[in-house]
Amino acid sequence: MGRWEQSKCFEKDDAVLLDSLSDVKKELKKKMKKKSGYLLPCLSENDKQYIDLIREQTKQLNQNNVTRTQAYLQFYLQYPEIHWALLGHMVSRNVGWNMTDLKGELLTKLLPERDQKAFFSFLERGSWLIFQDVYPQFSVYDLSVRGSKEMFHLLPFFYTSTFMETMWRYFWRSGDSYTLAIAMVINEQSYLEKGLIQNHHFKKNVTGTVSFKMYEFLRLNNILFPYYEGEKAEKASLVGATSRHFTSLHERILFGKNLYSILFQREEILARVLKWAHECPHTGSRKDYWPDLFNDVNESLPRSLYKRRVKNCLLRKGAKRLYSPSLKYAWPNTPHEDTKSRDWFEDWRVLDYIYKEASFNGEILNNYCKTLETIELAVMAKEALLLREEE
Incomplete structure (x- = not known):
């Protein structure tokens, strides 16, 4: 049943004109007051067809991490x-x-299979939720541009937050790409907070586990933006940042702002990252950016004890490359239950995040290299402990 099939709706008036962030603030305050009695706009037959089409397209593209990323x-x-x-x-x-x-x-070698599956389920659900929320917004924008007429009255039918409906109307008038991007960071992280981070199942089986605390301790949550320094570079350079306190909504929003700054506030980095992304299709394997260190074929001997292979992000002499499989060989596609989560928007003061300072030095290489070496040591320590227990 489509969401438009309801007994009450209101005829859509001309769109609210939002030319400045002060207009946005007033509109959001107004929406907070009206929220409990909110009615959806009435739809034309064309509107209903657009909605069905966008839902189907979103479903087709939301199959797995590779299809979403592309x-x-x-x-x-x-x-x-x-x-x-x-x-x-x-x-x-x-x-x-x-x-x-x-x-x-x-x-x-570090995580039991149970935790591997639980962590994947957590990552996959979050990835699916964000795409399910954001791609219909993109599609409605595309529809608006093609028809030279804003169509954001369709957004509530995809359970888009009232916050983002307002921000898209503001962007349509202002063309303010920065504010829209940070608004989307705020929206997606707030949406994840409701649908993933506060989910009882994932709190019990992922974020509340010893393995997750180890995951954070080993600093495995590096976000890397590869790019080529020159035309014929064999190995990508990296910029990025390390996420800490993943379960904090506030920290995730600030981290998203930092990532945006790294990517968009230096034109040469943006151009080079985009060039790399365009030339290197996403497979899920880390071989995509460092084929000298990672391979999507396992070169190791089965059951052999692990020996250190990496120093300063380079292979030690005679060492085999680290196995990093493609996604299609690592995990099958996962069916998901549809979500109709309650709108997260409750306080217009989330706009304050748009003005907060962001750090963007982008230095990640040393931290990432240390992370790889730390994980190697953890693997060797675990294997040594298991050997002692067997003696």
Whole structure:
């Protein structure tokens, strides 16, 4: 049953004109007061067809991390004014690498299979939820541009927050790409808070576990943006940042702002990251950016004890590359239950995040290299402990 099939609706008036953030603030305050008695707009037959089409397209593109990641990039290439699409693409690549790490050389030796599956389920659900929320917004924008008429009255039928409906109307009038991008960071993280972080199942089986605390302790949550320094570079350079306090909504929003700053506040970095993303299709394997260190074929001997292979992000002499599988060989597609979560928007003061300062030095290489070496040591320590227990 479509969401438009209801007994009451209101005839859509001309769109509210939002030319400034002070107009946005007034509109959001008004929506907070009206929220309990909110009615959806009435729809034309064309509107209903658009909604069905967008739902089906979103479903087709939301099959797995690879299809989502590619869809974000394709949208950005078509509409580069929508900055979040590229940010979402690059972060989604990192989610894919985190997914395949769970079946890769190192984490399979640290995490029991139960935790591997639980962590993947957590990452996959979050990735699915964000795409389910954001891609219909992109599609409605595309519809608006093609028809030269804003169509944001359709957004409530995809359970888009009242906050984002307001921000899209503001962007349509202002063309303010920065504010829309940060609004989307606020929206997606707030949406995840409701649908994923506060979910009882994931609190019990993922974020509340010893393995998750180890995951944070080992600093496995690096977000990497690869790019080529020159035309014929064999190995990608990296910028990025390390996420801490993942379960804090406040910290995740600030982290998203930092990532945006790294990507969009230096034109040469943006151009090079985009060039790399365009030339290197996403497979989920870390071989995508460092084929000299990672391989999607396992070169190791089965059951052999692990020996250190990495120093300063380079292979030690004679060492085999680290196994990093492609997503399609690591995890099958996962069916998801549809969500009709309650609108997270409750306080217009979330706009304050748009003005907060962001740090964007982007230095990540040393931290990432240390992370790899730390994980190697953890693997060797675990294997040594198991050997002692067997003696």
